[in-house]
Structures are given as structure tokens and as C-alpha cells.
Amino acid sequence: MSRRGRSAALPKTGAPTDRGLLPGTLIVRCFAQKGSAVHDFDFSQLAAAPDIQRGLAIAFAHRTAPGAGLNALESMRSSFRVARQFTQYLATVSCPPVTLSDVTGDHIDGFQAYRKHAPHMPMELGTLKTLLLRAADLPEALTAKLHEANPRYVSGADPKTSYSRAEFKRISDAARADLRTAAARIRANRALLGRYRAGEVADPDRRLELLDFVDRHGDVPRNDSKSNPGTHNIESWVQRGRFGGVMEIVSWLHLTSLEATAAATLLAVMTGENISVILDAPAAHHRADGHAGGAATAILDTCKPRRGKRAYMNLALTEVPDWISIPERPEQLSFRDELHTPFGAYALIHELTAGSREVTGSDRLLIGYHPAGGHRGWPRGLRIPRGPYCFRAWAALHNLPSDQVDASGSRRLDVLPGRIRLTYLELHQKPVAHTETTLVNDYLGRNRGNFAAYREVVAAALGEQVDKARARGVMDVVSKAEVERASTDAEAIAAKHQVDAATLQRMLDGELDTVMNACVDNGNSPHGPAGQPCRASFMTCLDCPCARALPHHLPIQVLVHDRLEAGKAQMSPVTWAHRFALPHAQLTDLLSRHDPIDVADARAVATDTDRALVTRFVNRELDLR
Incomplete structure (x- = not known):
């Protein structure tokens, strides 16, 4: 209603534009998210039985519906192309299926072998599975097969190469x-x-x-x-x-x-x-x-x-x-x-x-x-x-x-x-519109452009961090034997580790624990103003003169070491070297001071609470600044 009391003019309502599977045909009409042109895909052209053509057309219509996942024209064309390739394969088997319910897991494996020469076969296989999962009345065995993981690459396919x-x-x-x-x-x-x-x-x-x-x-x-x-x-x-x-x-x-x-x-x-x-x-x-x-x-x-x-x-x-x-x-x-x-x-x-x-x-x-x-x-x-x-x-x-x-x-x-993007990622060593895991596995891990030079950069970064670890050393360690002797000769053990007997007892009771160690002088840290509580990351305890490691800290130290080791597969090697190579080298040195059996036992007795703490620690949720 307008301010003068007249009804506001409404847009004219013409006949709705057909989309999806057009009545009486095997044509699926799609509208890409970008652009207003109509795109028709005729499934009657596929080399398959009529029921398979219709089943694939219905699945494609669901796959390209608004909000269903495929909204770019190139993606729609790719899905239709894979459907055509799949029917071409089905036409080569001795007894081609007549309906989609006749398709079995062997047909999926056969299509994978049929397209093994294609560099993008894993992507094609994934596209086919996603399309078939939109079909109705599939056998349970086939549905389970469609949910299996796809191969990550084709053996013998040409690797990606970056520019120099x-x-x-x-x-x-x-x-x-x-x-x-x-x-x-x-x-x-x-x-x-x-x-x-x-x-x-x-x-x-x-x-x-x-x-x-x-x-x-x-x-x-x-x-x-x-x-x-x-x-x-x-x-x-x-x-x-x-x-x-x-x-x-x-x-x-x-x-x-x-x-x-x-x-x-x-x-x-x-x-x-x-x-x-x-x-x-x-x-x-x-x-x-x-x-x-x-x-x-x-x-x-x-x-x-x-x-x-x-x-x-x-x-x-x-x-x-x-x-x-x-x-x-x-x-x-x-x-x-x-x-x-x-x-x-x-x-x-x-x-x-x-x-x-x-x-x-x-x-x-x-x-x-x-x-x-x-x-x-x-x-x-x-x-x-x-x-x-x-x-x-x-x-x-x-x-x-x-x-x-x-x-x-x-x-x-x-x-x-694609090579320009790969080269940028290699030179900058940081993800662009993807995760670090994708950067490592899908880009840098498959790049063979400057691989020798890249390994030299990684080796130099690792060497630099290891040299730092050797120069700084690691925290003082109170051994298992010394803990046992502390009950009878506390003064001697305390003097050896440059603390008084009262502080030693508080260390043994866990009152001074941080994450991986005990802190004997939180108010006089080298990482902050004198007389003020230390606000540095707990990771810096590894070479801090105020830190002392006791046997009950070993499970957490082992978990942190293992988590840093696992991080190599989740980020670029250069990024890992600069962020974690130093603490990893320090922890490696620290663990080497323990009996290997004690290290293995510590890994075995670590609790879910310990793992949760380490997750928060590595994610820097415990940092104070």
C-alpha cells in the first residue's frame, strides 16, 4: 500500500520458467548461478538403456537444483560429461545393466579401470559417485560402494610442475x-x-x-x-x-x-x-x-x-x-x-x-x-x-x-x-583460499617444478632451527632416581637443580606445574619484566632457566612431541620448520635423556585429559599474549 492509500504496483507474473527435467523429455534444463542463459542437457543422447537414461537425468536434475551443490556451468558440464563416459563404459560390458538398480560395485570398479589413463580419473570417479547418490532406489551394496574413498591420484599421471x-x-x-x-x-x-x-x-x-x-x-x-x-x-x-x-x-x-x-x-x-x-x-x-x-x-x-x-x-x-x-x-x-x-x-x-x-x-x-x-x-x-x-x-x-x-x-x-597458481604457492608457502593441508597435499606435495631447490630451502630452515636448539639447550631435568632420593636427601637434590628444599617439594607435589614442566621462579622470567608474572608462551619453557622437568611431565612432553611431528603432514615444510622445528628439536633432545622404555610407557599411559590439554596447547589456546 502506498502512502496515498493506493495499492502499490506489483511485478507482472508471467508463466514460470521451466527448470529441471522437462515434461515428456529426457532434457534437464539448468540455470547457472552466474549469467541468465538457459543450458539444456539431453540425456537421450547417452549410450544406455532408456531407464538408465531417465535415472541419470533425474539424478542430474536433483544435483543441479538450487542449493544442491552444482551451480557453476562448468561443473554442470563436467557432471554431464562423466555421465556420458559412464554409459559409454556400460555399453562395453558383456551384459549391460538396464536400470540403475542393476548397477553394481563391480561396474564402479570397472569404470575406474576404464578411465585409468585419464589424469583426472579420481575427480571423475568422485563426480560419478556424487551423481549416482542422487538417484532413487539404489541397492544397499551399491550405496556403500559409492561412499568409499576415492584414490588421490592416478599412478603414472604427469605431476604438476611450477615455473622457475x-x-x-x-x-x-x-x-x-x-x-x-x-x-x-x-x-x-x-x-x-x-x-x-x-x-x-x-x-x-x-x-x-x-x-x-x-x-x-x-x-x-x-x-x-x-x-x-x-x-x-x-x-x-x-x-x-x-x-x-x-x-x-x-x-x-x-x-x-x-x-x-x-x-x-x-x-x-x-x-x-x-x-x-x-x-x-x-x-x-x-x-x-x-x-x-x-x-x-x-x-x-x-x-x-x-x-x-x-x-x-x-x-x-x-x-x-x-x-x-x-x-x-x-x-x-x-x-x-x-x-x-x-x-x-x-x-x-x-x-x-x-x-x-x-x-x-x-x-x-x-x-x-x-x-x-x-x-x-x-x-x-x-x-x-x-x-x-x-x-x-x-x-x-x-x-x-x-x-x-x-x-x-x-x-x-x-x-x-594452474602452473601460475602453483608457482605462487611454492614461492609464498602459504595457502590461498584453501587449508594448509590442501596446500601441502594437493599443491606442494605434487609439485615437481623446483623440487631440488625447494628441498634446499627446507633443509636450510631446519638446520637453522636445529642449530638454535643446540645453542640454547633444553630445560633442566630431574631424573626418576633423583626423585626417589629426594625423600632422604632433599637438600642435595635441591642444590643440584639450583632450588631450595621447599621449592623442590612443591615441584614434586605438582604445585608449580605449567604444561610440560614446573616453573621455579615465575616472577623473574627472562621473557618478561622483573617482578612481573611471566606471560610468555609455555613453549618457551623448553629453554627457560626457570623450568624444571620431572618424570610426571613425561606423558605431556611425549604427546607434544608427537603432535609437532604429525604437523609435518598438515602444513608446508618451510612453515613447519619456522614454527615448530625448534621446539621439536628441543623435545627430541629432552626425550633422549630418558630411557626409551620410559618414553614408550609415558605414551601408553597418557590420558584423554592429557590429549585435550596438548590440543589446546598446540593450538595456542593457553597463550597469555
Whole structure:
């Protein structure tokens, strides 16, 4: 109801758009989360019995329903492709199943063997299982099979390889050069267009008129073809060759598709983000610095659909130069050389594509002119770069040299977004939009690019921490025999460990316990002001002169040692070396002072309460600062 008492106008309600399995067909209609185009998948094309086709179509409709998990077009296509591969396999067995209830665990194993040559077989197997679990009336044995873990890799598959530092620099330098060239061209033509519209310059050959048209329409003037209806010919006055080809003309004010690819490449080099996140990055952003004069920071709302509930995330682009991007001579950097910081690169790309967004009405950051339609029906014109073709074409244009000769004898460097991301992760040793476990297992653990150099870095970091441990030593240890003697000769034992008899008794009674030891002088710690209670991490007790280790502390010490050891598989080796190699070496030395049988017994008698304490301790929940 409006404030004047009239009913407010409501949106017109037309016929609802069909989605899912269309009535009377085996076509599943889907709508991707990004974009409004309709995507139909025809399951009648699958090489299988009609009931299997329908069963897979129904499962696919459930899988692609809103909130069901598949909301990106590429993921939908991948799931349909795997369904087609599975039916192709079923057609090869001696007695193909007729319904999905006839499918057995042997068929799943057979499909795995059928696709064993494919590097992405584990992913395909997982996609198939997830799809089949959406089907109805599956046998219990098959359901159990579908819940089994997938293999992590295909034996013999080519490992991932990162670029060398020199190759990485060649790629980033080429991308920066493309954007600098584009910026000079577009800025000069925009300034010229402004003067033309203000009436300050003449236009004898209609070049400036064409410049104005390109700015308003993102294309050259065209007319309907009389001989070939449905096509649009370029106006004759533009075809005379005075102004160059269509790509050259449109690029007066807009990025080309390859320049947009260069922009995506540079953002990938400087952020390590997945290329799908970069290609779909929005132009809208939040300035976290508030334009207050500090280091400029733009925060973008990005989306990685396959992360499910964690799909939406922020991407912060700062004006601080990334250490990898700094040239060999840092003094060459200037205030206006914006392409050596993530924020600077983003700001320039945002500026260069502003006119393209105005023409297309798009909210995307990366837009370039494509002279022809894409291989999946994308039209020519201003749009986001898609698919690996753009990167292959950009790499071919620059013909960058590789450090090594490949199997075919070529020294040309292939530019692949996945390798760029892997190289960033290797150089920075920190996760980007994933966990440290994923970083170690799915990226660094499978990387064979600079493996020898990487091992040298890890070895150097470990050696440095072990040297520190040897130099500092470890806490004083009160042995089991000394504890027994303390009942009859407390003064001697106390003097040996530089405490008085009363303090020794409090140590034996557990009154001075921290986590892994007893503290005999909490008010005079070397890690804090004299006379003030110590607030340092309990991990620093390992080399503190106020710490004393007694036999009843051994179970906790063993658990902490084991937990640090297990952490090697959960984070990158360099990160582990810097964070835990020192206490791990100190604990190793400490445990070596005990009889191995006592250490084994301590591990066996550790309680759930001890384990809970160690979990909180290692997670730094017990730190006071």
C-alpha cells in the first residue's frame, strides 16, 4: 500500500520458467548461478538403456537444483560429461545393466579401470559417485560402494610442475608490458575523444566520429545484410581500410581479448588466486583504507562455487608491492608504476575496462573485445575471457622462452593458470583460499617444478632451527632416581637443580606445574619484566632457566612431541620448520635423556585429559599474549 492509500504496483507474473527435467523429455534444463542463459542437457543422447537414461537425468536434475551443490556451468558440464563416459563404459560390458538398480560395485570398479589413463580419473570417479547418490532406489551394496574413498591420484599421471623464478618473471613482465601499452593507447584516445566532443579538434576523415561510435557501442558501425539475412556487414566507409581492422579500431578504447588475458595473468601472478575467481572478479569493491592516505586497499567479493557453503570470500588487494614482483633494481620503481602492487594492477584494469562495462552493462572487472564467437556459442564483442584457449593464444603471441626443452624439442613457455597458481604457492608457502593441508597435499606435495631447490630451502630452515636448539639447550631435568632420593636427601637434590628444599617439594607435589614442566621462579622470567608474572608462551619453557622437568611431565612432553611431528603432514615444510622445528628439536633432545622404555610407557599411559590439554596447547589456546 502506498502512502496515498493506493495499492502499490506489483511485478507482472508471467508463466514460470521451466527448470529441471522437462515434461515428456529426457532434457534437464539448468540455470547457472552466474549469467541468465538457459543450458539444456539431453540425456537421450547417452549410450544406455532408456531407464538408465531417465535415472541419470533425474539424478542430474536433483544435483543441479538450487542449493544442491552444482551451480557453476562448468561443473554442470563436467557432471554431464562423466555421465556420458559412464554409459559409454556400460555399453562395453558383456551384459549391460538396464536400470540403475542393476548397477553394481563391480561396474564402479570397472569404470575406474576404464578411465585409468585419464589424469583426472579420481575427480571423475568422485563426480560419478556424487551423481549416482542422487538417484532413487539404489541397492544397499551399491550405496556403500559409492561412499568409499576415492584414490588421490592416478599412478603414472604427469605431476604438476611450477615455473622457475626466471620463467615466472618473464610471464609477469610480458603481462605488465601489455597493460602498459594498452593504458597508453586508451588514455591517449580518451583524451582525444574528450577534445573532439568539446569541439576542440576537427575530423576531416571521420576517424574521430568512428572513435565516438566505438566508445558508445563497443563495435564498428554495421548494417543488415540484404543477401544474407541475420548477418551484419561493416559499413562501407569503415571497410575502406583507412582505419585498420575491426580489432584495431575497437582497441582504440577497449582492451583486446589478449590484453584482458594479460590482465588476468598478472592478477594471478600477484594474488595466487584460482583463475575462475579472477575471471569472474567484480568491478565493485570496498576501499578498506577509506581514501585516508594510507596504503590503498580494495576488497572484492569473490566466489568459488565448488567450495559450497564457503564459496563466497573476500579478496584483498593492497598497494604494498609483493616481494616477488620487485625488480632486480628496486630503485626503478616509481610512484606511477602501479603494476607492481596488487591494488595498482586492479586500479589500472578497473580504469581501462570502465568504458566496456558502460557499453555492456556488465559488473565484471575483466572485459576484452573478441573478434569472433567462442567455441561454446559465445558471440563476438566485449566479454570476459573464457577457457584455456585465451591463455594459449596469449603465450603464443609472446613466444616466451622456457628454461628447459620439452619432449618435442620446443623451448617455448606454455602459460597455464594452474602452473601460475602453483608457482605462487611454492614461492609464498602459504595457502590461498584453501587449508594448509590442501596446500601441502594437493599443491606442494605434487609439485615437481623446483623440487631440488625447494628441498634446499627446507633443509636450510631446519638446520637453522636445529642449530638454535643446540645453542640454547633444553630445560633442566630431574631424573626418576633423583626423585626417589629426594625423600632422604632433599637438600642435595635441591642444590643440584639450583632450588631450595621447599621449592623442590612443591615441584614434586605438582604445585608449580605449567604444561610440560614446573616453573621455579615465575616472577623473574627472562621473557618478561622483573617482578612481573611471566606471560610468555609455555613453549618457551623448553629453554627457560626457570623450568624444571620431572618424570610426571613425561606423558605431556611425549604427546607434544608427537603432535609437532604429525604437523609435518598438515602444513608446508618451510612453515613447519619456522614454527615448530625448534621446539621439536628441543623435545627430541629432552626425550633422549630418558630411557626409551620410559618414553614408550609415558605414551601408553597418557590420558584423554592429557590429549585435550596438548590440543589446546598446540593450538595456542593457553597463550597469555
